[in-house]
Amino acid sequence: MLDPKLFRTDPDALAAKLLRRGYVLDVAAFTQLEHARKQVQVETETLQAQRNSSSKQIGQLKAKGEDASLAMAQVGDLGERLAAAKARLEGIQTELDQLFALVPNLPADEVPEGADESGNVLVRQWGKPTDFGFSPQDHIALGAPLGMDFEAAVKITGARFVTLSGDIARLHRALAQFMLDLHTEQHGYTEVYVPYIVNQHSLFGTGQLPKFSEDLFALTGDEHWYLIPTAEVPVTNMVRDALLNAADLPRRYVAHTPSFRSEAGAAGRDTRGMIRQHQFDKVELVHIVRASESDAALEALTGHAEAVLQALELPYRVMQLCTGDMGFSAAKTYDLEVWLPGQNTYREISSCSNTRDFQARRLQARVRGDEGKPELVHTLNGSGLAVGRTLVAVLENYQQASGSIRIPAVLQPYMRGKSLIESTIHTQAQR
């Protein structure tokens, strides 16, 4: 949520900034509401003040043992007028809140302007696309003989799920373990375990609600619970409604969780393989920092995600998202794109964003500042990395002509020292 003061002081300037990311703010509608709010609020508070002083007077009379019936009669219909004014004010305030809740974050000044992903800017590149002496296969072809089974998942649930068995399941787990260990041991993160089901307040706090409910899996029941679309939601919400001490910051959290996305509106995109699933594992990085540190924190966080790709020796590039391609809550975002030989292209494997105080305002997450005054924290999040897509990248980049997969050196300790996985009797017997 943006600072309501921005709306009040110069709505036209705000509208111009929002237009950079393609959002059209209805200034006229807002201004009208704001006018009404001001008028009704002053009226309400005047009535409230009258009632307060009258009641206080009655109290004083009674305390002195005097007759208060005259004063009480004078109160008259004040209560009813006040209740009516309050009701009107509440209605206006609700409308304003709804408007505020739907406005996306302002892009940082340095974010390049663009309408969609074609406007994203290459920041840097690491490694070169893997050069094979043969025609590389995609992860679907490579995975099938190794225990990657989409048919079984269709039977169990439906499209956009997968089952893994044997070494490839272990490799999937190894990737997550390696990432957790790297971030906790080398990058100073605290590992956290969090609920995979969250309430509406949490989803509002990080910006998924009220605007993007169609992307979520909602549970039935009276509680209005949802499966998490990313660990960003539960982890960032750990500091909701908190007033932290400056000494407690920065906080760096890492969590390995599944993510559930309905992928509504993505029909026909990446329908084959593990690239776009309803359920996928992710190791998520979250920073809670002082405002003054958040720019540097985004660079650091992105570097931590990159470190995973470098350790795995996977070629990648860093893209800065343009205004039109950024998420609702983001002020600035870097995407990490890994090279996928099977698709002969770079694909997103991590997205690292600074939301500045946008989420913090929704979360009421604050820190006591230098002069003792509470100020909003800044929140950042990024994947470090998406485990499913990392598995895809390893399969495709480490494949051999025979179809077997070499195991990256850093993962071998997690694979009982194995350096190769290949089609096994076990998986062949299933076919």
Next chain:
RNA sequence: GGAGGGUUGGCAGAGCGGUUGAAUGCACCGGUCUUGAAAACCGGCAAGGGUUUAUCCCCUUCCAGGGUUCGAAUCCCUGAUCCUCCGCCA
């Protein structure tokens, strides 16, 4: 699932329906003292909003939402959550 008890400022913890936005302690900030620090002592210290050049002033907030009342932290109802005991259970 059943019974009972809690939920108050950053934290702990008082609070007869009427100057209680809320005692007290801790923490924090400033000062005195000290070579410096600690201790002691003195003073300050909730958040959000409205109006305002600013000060002042006003409003709201004691888990949440309703209700009673001229007036609610305080009384009533509903819900959330925590604790204790019983039952069940991985």
